Amino acid sequence: MSYPLRPLHLAAEIGGPPRYDPVHHTGLAQLAERGALDFVTLGDSFARPGPDALAALSRVAPATRRIGLVPTVTTTHTEPFHVSSAVATLDWVSRGRAGWCVDVSTTAAEARLFGRGPAAPAAALWEEAGEAAEAGARLWDSWEDDAEIRDAATGRFLDRDKLHRTDFEGAAFGVRGPAVVPRPPQGHPVTVVDGTAEQARETAARHADVVLVRAGTPERTAGIRDDVLRRAAAHGRDPGTLRVLAALTVDLGDAESTPEPGLESGLPLAGHGTYYRGGPVDLADLITQWHRSGAVDGFHLTPITPGRDLERIVNGTVALLQHRSLFRTFYPGGTLREHLGLARPANRYARRGERV
Template sequence: MIVGLEIDGAGADPAAWRAAEVDPRAILTGALAVRAAQRAEAAGVDLVTFADALEAPEDVPGRVSVRLDALGLAARVAPATERIGLLPTITVTHTEPFHVQASVATLDHVSGGRAGWVADVSTSGAAAAVVGRREPAAAAETWREARYVVDVSRRLWDSWEDDAIIRDAASGRYVDREKLHYVDFVAPTFSVKGPSIVPRPPQGHPVTAIRVNTPEALEAARDAEVVLLPASEHLATQIEAVRGSDRLKVGADRTNGSGGTVGDGASAGSRRSVGVTADDAGRAVTVTPDRGWGAGPVVLVSVEVRPHVDGIEGLVAAVEAWVAAGADGVHLRPGSLELDVPVIADELLPRLRELGLVGAAERGGSLRGRLGLKRPRNTFSGSGR
C-alpha cells in the first residue's frame, strides 16, 4: 500500500506551532517542512503533499496567519530529499494553465522525477479579490475548468518529445525544432497554443492528484492518477464512483510488482506480497501490489491524525479496514509535524511493515514507478505535427 503525508505549516492542528518542541520561526524558513519530509522519507513514506490556498489564512489570535507557497516549499524540499514524492497544492481557478504546467514540470526536473501536484479550485470572493482577474464562480464551473487545465497540462508536457534536446555543438543547434509541437488547445475560459517552455518532464507526466471534498471534486477525480478521499462510512461507494467510469483512462494504466498477486481472486483484506519491478527509468524499485492495482487511480484515504496523543493501534486497525474497502493506502495529515511525524516514522510504519502492508523503507525510483504508474507515451511522437 501507499503512504502519504501532508505538510501544512506546523501541522493540521492550528495550535501546533505553540508546542514547546516547535520553533515557530522554522515554519517560514522551510526547516520544519524539510525535517518532516526527511523523517518521512527515511521511514519509507511514499509521498508528501503541501497544503495551500490563494486566500490568506484568517488573522485569528493563537493561529499562524501566514503560509509559504506550496510550490516554492516543494522546491525547497526537493534537493534535501532523494526518494520521496513531492506534490504541492496548486489552485488553478485564478492561475494561468501554461504557468501551472511549466512550474510542475520544473519541479519534476529539479527533483529527478519525483514531482506531482494536487489540483485544486477556489470559489471564494476573497481569492478572486486577491488576484483581481475574474469574479468567483460556483464549484461546478471551477472544477469543469480544472479538468481542462489537467488536460492541457498533459498535452503541454508532451509538446517536447523526449529526444528534442540534441545539443549539437557542430551546427549550433540545442533543440530539434521538428520535435517541438503546438497543442492548439481551446477551452471555454482559456486557450493555449504552446509548445511549453520546459522540456518534457523526466516522468513524462508528473502525477496529478485531486482531493475530494465536494461532489464536483469527486467527478473531477476521474481524471486524476491519485485521489485523496476522506474517511467515511461511504468510502467503498466513493472508491467505486472514482474507478467505475468508462471515461477513466489516465489512472487505469497501472503496473504491479513481479512478486505481486494482483487479480488472483484473493480476498479484499488479504496480505499482498512485496515484489520488485523496474520503474519508468529502468531502476529497480520495490512496490506493494494491492487491491485496485490496474483498476483506476491510486486511492488514498485522507485523515487527520494525532498519534503522539492517540497512539497507533486504532490507526492501524483503521488502515486495515480502509484497505479491505478497496483503498490503495493512506494520506495522513499529522496534527503536529514535530510531534506526530516521529511517531508515524518510528512506530506506525514499522507496524504496518510487520503486517505486510508496506514495502521496504529504502525503495526509490520515480514517483510514477513507486505508485505503479507507467510512464505515458508521448502523444506527439511520430505525428509530424
C-alpha cells in the same frame, strides 16, 4: 465492486501553521522519507498566509532522494502555461519525484486578490481545473523526450520536428504551446485530486493518478471510489491506473490511548474530512483493516501537529506496518510513479507525428 488488492500506499501532509524556515519542511520530508512513504503533500491556498507550496518543495527537493513531493496548486486565478512549467520544473529538480494536488479557489476574498472577476460556482471552477490539467498534460507532451540535440558542431540545440503545438481551447482560456520546459522525467508529474466532493469527481476521474477520499467508514469510502472509477472507465481510462487513498486527519497526542468512543471502527466527519485520535498501534490496525477490506489503496495522513504526530506515524504506525510485512521498508524505484506502480505515459504527439 471488487478490485484486486494492491500494495499499501502511504502519504503524509507536512503543512500546518505557516512556517518560513526551510529547515522545518525539509526535516519533515526527510522524516517521512525514512519511513519510505510514497509522497508528502504541502497544502496551499490564496485564502491564508504562508509560503508558496510549489516553491517550498522545490527547496526541499535537493535535500531528499526518493520521496515524492506534491504541492497543492490552485488552478483558479492562475495561468495553466505557468503552472505546468512550474510543476515540470519541480519534476526536473527532484529527478522525477514531483506531483501536484489540483485545487480551486472558491471565495470572493480570493477573487478580490486578483481583481479579474467575481468568485465562480464550484462546479465551474472544477470544470476549469479539469481543463487546466488537460492543458498541462498536453504541454508536458509538447516536447518529445529526445527533442534536445545539443550538437555543438552544428549549432543545433533542438530538433524542431520533435516540438509540438498543443492548440488547446477551453471555456476560459486557450494554450498554443509548445512548453518552454522540456518534457519532465516522469513524462507527466503525478496528478492528485480530492474526489470527495461531487463537483470534483469528474475532474478526478478524467485526470487524476491519485484520488483522495474523505469519508467516515470503509463502505462510504469504497462507494466514492467506485463512483470515480466508473466515471474513469466511461472516459476510456483503465480504472487500474488510479490509486485511491483515504484522507485522514490524525491526532496522536496521547500516544497509546484507546480511540475516543465512536472511533474504533468508523470515523466521524470533522470539518473538511475525517478525524482520528488514538495511538500509533490503533492507527496501524485501522489502516490494515481498511486496506484488507479492499476499500482503499492506502492512506493520506494529515498530522494535526506535524512535528509531533509525523514522528509517531513514522516510528510507530509505519514501523509496525513494516514489521507486519504490510508496507515496504525501502523504495524499489526512484520516481514517484514507480513508488505508486504507475507507468510513464507515452507522448501523445510523438505517436501522431505532429509538427510545429
